[in-house]
Amino acid sequence: MDPMEEIRQTFFIECEELLENLESGLLAMNEGEADEETVNSVFRAVHSIKGGAGAFALENLVAFAHKFETTLDEVRAGRLEPSAEVMNVFLRSADVLSDLVTAAQEGADTPSEAADGLIGELLALIGAEPEPAGKAEGGDVAFSPMPLALGDADDAPDFAPQPLDLPDLGAAAPAGHAVHFRPHPRLYELGSEPVLLIRALSDLGEVSARAETGAVPRLDAFDWEKTYLSLDLRMEGAPGAEAIEEVFEFVDGECDLKIEDADDPSGGPSGGDPLPPGPPPADESPPPASPPPAEPAPLPPTASQAAPAEPAGQKKPAPGAGARSTVRVDLDRVDRLVNLIGELVISQAAIAQCVENPDAQAGAHSSNALEEFKQLTREIQDSVMAIRTQPVKPLFQRMQRIVREAAAATGKSVRLKTEGETTEVDKTVIERLADPLTHMIRNAVDHGLEGPGKRLEAGKDEEGTVCLNAAHQSGRVVIEISDDGAGINRERVRAIAVDKGLIHENAPLSDAEIDNLLFAPGFSTAKEVSNLSGRGVGMDVVKRAIQALGGRISIASQPGRGTTFSISLPLTLAVLDGMVVTVEGHTVVVPLTAIVETLKPLPEQIHRVGGESPVIAIRDSFIPIVDLGVRFGYRSPVRDLDQHVILLIETEETSRAALIVDRIVDQRQVVIKSLEENYGHVPGVAAATILGNGQIALILDTDDLVARTAPAPAIAAVA
Amino acid sequence: MRKTVLAIDDSRTMRDMLRVALTAEGFDVQLAEDGIDGLEKLRHVQPAVVITDINMPRLDGFGVIDGVRSDERFRRTPVLVLTTESAAELKQRAKAAGATGWIVKPFERTKLVSVLNRLVA
Numbered sequence: 001m002d003p004m005e006e007i008r009q010t011f012f013i014e015c016e017e018l019l020e021n022l023e024s025g026l027l028a029m030n031e032g033e034a035d036e037e038t039v040n041s042v043f044r045a046v047h048s049i050k051g052g053a054g055a056f057a058l059e060n061l062v063a064f065a066h067k068f069e070t071t072l073d074e075v076r077a078g079r080l081e082p083s084a085e086v087m088n089v090f091l092r093s094a095d096v097l098s099d100l101v102t103a104a105q106e107g108a109d110t111p112s113e114a115a116d117g118l119i120g121e122l123l124a125l126i127g128a129e130p131e132p133a134g135k136a137e138g139g140d141v142a143f144s145p146m147p148l149a150l151g152d153a154d155d156a157p158d159f160a161p162q163p164l165d166l167p168d169l170g171a172a173a174p175a176g177h178a179v180h181f182r183p184h185p186r187l188y189e190l191g192s193e194p195v196l197l198i199r200a201l202s203d204l205g206e207v208s209a210r211a212e213t214g215a216v217p218r219l220d221a222f223d224w225e226k227t228y229l230s231l232d233l234r235m236e237g238a239p240g241a242e243a244i245e246e247v248f249e250f251v252d253g254e255c256d257l258k259i260e261d262a263d264d265p266s267g268g269p270s271g272g273d274p275l276p277p278g279p280p281p282a283d284e285s286p287p288p289a290s291p292p293p294a295e296p297a298p299l300p301p302t303a304s305q306a307a308p309a310e311p312a313g314q315k316k317p318a319p320g321a322g323a324r325s326t327v328r329v330d331l332d333r334v335d336r337l338v339n340l341i342g343e344l345v346i347s348q349a350a351i352a353q354c355v356e357n358p359d360a361q362a363g364a365h366s367s368n369a370l371e372e373f374k375q376l377t378r379e380i381q382d383s384v385m386a387i388r389t390q391p392v393k394p395l396f397q398r399m400q401r402i403v404r405e406a407a408a409a410t411g412k413s414v415r416l417k418t419e420g421e422t423t424e425v426d427k428t429v430i431e432r433l434a435d436p437l438t439h440m441i442r443n444a445v446d447h448g449l450e451g452p453g454k455r456l457e458a459g460k461d462e463e464g465t466v467c468l469n470a471a472h473q474s475g476r477v478v479i480e481i482s483d484d485g486a487g488i489n490r491e492r493v494r495a496i497a498v499d500k501g502l503i504h505e506n507a508p509l510s511d512a513e514i515d516n517l518l519f520a521p522g523f524s525t526a527k528e529v530s531n532l533s534g535r536g537v538g539m540d541v542v543k544r545a546i547q548a549l550g551g552r553i554s555i556a557s558q559p560g561r562g563t564t565f566s567i568s569l570p571l572t573l574a575v576l577d578g579m580v581v582t583v584e585g586h587t588v589v590v591p592l593t594a595i596v597e598t599l600k601p602l603p604e605q606i607h608r609v610g611g612e613s614p615v616i617a618i619r620d621s622f623i624p625i626v627d628l629g630v631r632f633g634y635r636s637p638v639r640d641l642d643q644h645v646i647l648l649i650e651t652e653e654t655s656r657a658a659l660i661v662d663r664i665v666d667q668r669q670v671v672i673k674s675l676e677e678n679y680g681h682v683p684g685v686a687a688a689t690i691l692g693n694g695q696i697a698l699i700l701d702t703d704d705l706v707a708r709t710a711p712a713p714a715i716a717a718v719a
Numbered sequence: 720m721r722k723t724v725l726a727i728d729d730s731r732t733m734r735d736m737l738r739v740a741l742t743a744e745g746f747d748v749q750l751a752e753d754g755i756d757g758l759e760k761l762r763h764v765q766p767a768v769v770i771t772d773i774n775m776p777r778l779d780g781f782g783v784i785d786g787v788r789s790d791e792r793f794r795r796t797p798v799l800v801l802t803t804e805s806a807a808e809l810k811q812r813a814k815a816a817g818a819t820g821w822i823v824k825p826f827e828r829t830k831l832v833s834v835l836n837r838l839v840a
Contacts, residue, residue, distance in 0.1 A: 050803060190819045
């Protein structure tokens with residue numbers, strides 16, 4: 001890939017990270033929890049975005065970032081108090097900055113009204129006047145975008161002589177310049193080197209030099225840290241004084257320097273023997289290369305002469321082109337993996353030895369070696385999975401903006417509280433969770449929370465709260481979205497469901513069943529589609545998205561207290577802890593997370609309801625029995641259930657079922673292979689896996705199995 | 720022999736740009752992510768010139784200059800600061816802190832090279 005394009009992509013990836021830092025820093029500031037380093041990191045984030053954007057000539061992005069940075073700098077310097085009003089502008093500026101970055105990435109670095117408006121607000125905060133449009137920034141505050149040209153080393157145009165902007169280049173032009181140069185000790189202390197400066201001068205034109213040696217003391221008085229020589233240089237040809245000054249740019253102040261036209265009488269070389277530019281004092285550097293080139297070497301353009309931006313379009317890829325998905329990984333995790341691989345190599349050698357040198361103890365050795373190998377494989381698997389996991393923090397942070405915008409659109413005052421941001425989830429899960437979560441957060445603000453007036457009436461704080469929590473719970477990740485609003489208006493939900501023909505008017509529904517109607521396809525609680533959470537997407541879409549991730553979503557609501565949605569997700573989409581069982585000679589995998597206990601039933605525990613449907617009595621409750629063999633069509637119903645094994649399984653909705661299988665084989669991790677991709681959806685089956693012996697085994701979808709076992713009439717109608 | 724440049728910047732974009740531009744010019748480029756990282760690398764990289772950003776986490780560019788100047792081996796190693804401002808004030812602050820010169824971001828490769836040629840043989 002073109003190196004410039006590669007860096008461009010890096011830049012946008014970095015922008016994402018910087019925007020995350022910016023958001024979290026600003027939120028900390030908003031909460032009044034910001035220390036100096038937080039403020040610095042906020043400043044740095046904007047500063048770095050500006051810096052990178054400049055290199056790609058993203059003028060609008062640069063202009064906005066520059067104003068944002070300027071105002072942030074006032075806060076950093078303690079000249080501007082980060083009041084609520086200021087923070088409000090900053091938070092919205094971060095949103096706009098994020099939009100500008102996205103636009104730039106898509107090749108549309110164009111002015112935006114939102115940006116212009118905020119620039120005005122930012123400047124107002126520091127008492128500055130917005131500049132009239134089109135006016136260039138003044139000289140020394142200028143931050144003019146200037147693209148970095150990265151041609152090949154021998155890229156001729158890069159080095160083509162630039163016409164110098166000098167007056168009177170005709171006959172009246174001076175024949176050359178006289179330069180008087182006397183370095184101070186400080187020049188060396190700062191790491192500069194006169195020899196190299198003179199060499200750089202010789203690149204501009206022919207240089208002759210004369211050293212003034214009068215000040216050099218006798219050897220016994222010589223202090224090598226002092227400087228004694230001064231040089232009178234004569235530049236032939238007509239490089240501008242400006243170009244000569246530029247050579248001495250860094251040593252201004254650390255030397256006596258006088259640059260004059262050569263024909264100025266006072267500037268001629270002074271007395272002393274003509275010398276080639278000798279080694280400077282206190283240094284062993286060789287003299288500069290001579291003779292100097294006859295032709296003036298091409299002069300690199302100076303900053304002030306540099307041509308403005310190249311047509312930016314040249315560097316812009318097609319929108320979305322080459323977008324890469326990347327993972328940021330802690331080095332520790334990679335190191336751990338490298339270590340494990342090292343051990344794997346050793347382990348492999350040990351096994352090879354057992355195989356190649358069979359002796360009396362080979363059996364014991366090889367089983368030890370295999371055990372170790374198995375352990376290592378497991379650890380490597382964990383390590384590789386850990387590389388794919390990411391904290392949910394960036395995802396949660398994005399929701400802050402959603403809340404801000406939703407609150408503004410609905411005129412409500414809302415605060416988003418997040419917890420468990422360090423909880424790690426598979427990267428794919430995080431990515432695919434963004435849309436459902438956005439929708440649910442919007443819903444919470446739009447439908448969940450009451451308006452400020454109603455809240456005050458209800459004796460609540462005017463400001464509503466939406467909470468976003470993440471936590472690990474028994475091998476899964478649980479994400480909760482809760483609000484402290486009015487709770488689900490069940491009468492209305494019921495009325496809507498009846499109205500839309502989802503349920504029968506007289507259907508006896510529990511509160512939970514009514515709440516679950518929200519997930520029914522085509523259900524929308526808003527009387528009219530609001531411009532906020534409407535968008536033609538209902539909770540049924542959210543539910544499907546969650547299910548596609550192997551997750552479950554449930555709802556709990558308390559009138560007057562609020563509503564909580566819980567999403568339970570697998571840690572990874574690739575591997576599952578399962579119990580391997582057999583049914584009529586078929587091997588089936590049951591997800592371990594679903595299994596509560598396993599038992600061998602006693603005949604007296606089994607009862608039959610209505611003659612046929614068997615149930616099992618376990619600790620005072622009756623649980624329906626599901627014969628997996630019958631369910632999957634492997635056999636017809638059997639009577640001797642007590643000859644089999646029962647797996648007690650529990651679903652997210654906490655309904656239970658007793659699964660009849662023939663034998664428990666093993667408990668192990670299995671690699672999930674999608675059945676849908678390779679075959680098609682099968683009720684009760686979540687996926688498949690390939691066992692060590694090459695056999696394919698189905699992985700049960702226990703929730704689906706249970707739901708189909710004891711269907712609640714009302715829910716069955718909508719599920 | 721190729722001259723080694725130690726480039727210290729917390730922005731990956733900027734590090735990449737310096738790496739690409741300077742490698743194309745025949746320099747050996749070593750990168751560091753912040754001041755602490757930079758000073759740690761200084762000892763074994765033994766650069767001919769150090770280029771450092773000013774605003775960085777953990778240790779800023781001024782800290783880098785101090786660290787370089789206080790190490791006898793690098794007391795006179797050229798240190799260039801990267802700055803987005805062409806403001807005279809920051810340049811003077813950097814000089815006062817012991818910097819040799821500066822590079823104004825975004826830089827042009829030709830300018831970068833002419834600056835380095837004035838600092839390393």
